[in-house]
Amino acid sequence: MMRKVVEVAFVLAMLIPFAIRFEWTYHYWIAVTATYLAYITARRWEYE
């Protein structure tokens, strides 16, 4: 359950620039995607 909440939070985090305007949006989007990728890589998968 916790895993699903975290993953949905990452997806919602991608929408934040539409709610709050800030000039480093470009870097923010790259950072969120990179962090999500790191999370996917590190977390346990079903077969592990």
Place this chain on the structure above:
Amino acid sequence: MNDFMALVFFYAILGTAIALYARKGTKTQEDFFVGGRNIGGLISALTYAATTYSAFMMVGLVGLSYMTGVGATGFELMYLVGTLFLLSYYAPKVWRLGREKGIVSPAEIFAYRYGTLTAKVATVLALIALIPYTSIQMIGVALILQKNAGISFASGVAIASILIALWAFLGGLRGVAWTDAIQGLFMLAVAILAVFWTYNYIGGFGIPKDLAVVPNEFWTPLKFATLTIPWFFFALTNPQVFQRLFIPKDEKALKRMVVLFGLFGLIYTVLVTFLGLDLRFGTEIGKFPAVADRDEVTPTLLSMMPYWIALPLALSIIAAAVTTANSIILTLSSMVLRDVIGEKTRIVGGKIVVVVLTIVVALFALKRISYIVELAVLSSTILLCQLPLILGVFHWKRGKERTGLATLMCGFITAIVLSAIKHPMVSIATFCVSFAVFLAVSLIDR
């Protein structure tokens, strides 16, 4: 033969040699269409990436970033996050189901759950959605050949057809996957080179203030949602990438495929959008001409680059188009052969369908019918009607053939009708109608 044609010739010879080497041991349809379910994680990741990232990236997304700013980066990264989100959850389930049920074509997952007629209709919808999309890739290759090699458009279509069909015909999935892997690495390397050259030429990087934030004039929340929804679910709805979930040799390779694809996608997206934004910065400081048509941004850049980088960049755009197109053709062939014709053993039928579909795509490309572009843009929205059925396989026990047929038909009609009247919420409406019909019909479909 000029230098570019010589480069294309070398590319064709190299790809053919790889496809011939890769085809060893291809005896059954399972070998031909899904590589015998025995592909390693790295090759799976690179073929997934090369299939996903078409010529749209280096032409369309560069132009979109140039014209509309960082929203284009958000759009493409939202696709990537969505794909990772879906794959990290569904990829192991689809992979296991594929092995357990011997599923080879993506539509067979519908046949297993919603009946063979649903699989047939899903195949027809995939043909309607993806043949125009593949034609656009072929037109792109033909135009690059016409401009850089000085040949006619028709000759360009003929060469593009051979490039697209040959490696799938010779080596099936293994031929496509191995050539995809080499081309994917080439696309990435050339993109890095192009960014370095452009950064040095412009003399820095910056984003004009009005393009550094969203929402802006182009990227309203509605526009972002409309464009993003079909792409967010691309991994489940587009058969050419869905079929790739069957190919890794074990679950470790499957995880490696997802993670390495994510890494490729992140790097490639950042490079491509950086290029578009940097060129816009160049326009602001007078180093790059102002371009009014966003599809002309990359051609303008190519015309300004030195020979040694312009030629590989043009070839990388051809590679991006070919890797996407041949994967689509191979997947559609598996669907036509297994789900419509019903031939599930011999691979010669697969080879014939690869040739026939390539000829159909070439005819579309030669005609250049005006509605091809509209249908190509609409492709992912049309395929969105399959989403409830795929999710239903794993989460919803109700619903059989009537549910499958009603969902596909209502979703498809919604997409076509709303697109014809240019309704701004076409993808959102298709999404909602498909789910509503699926739930409603499944409750009475026993």
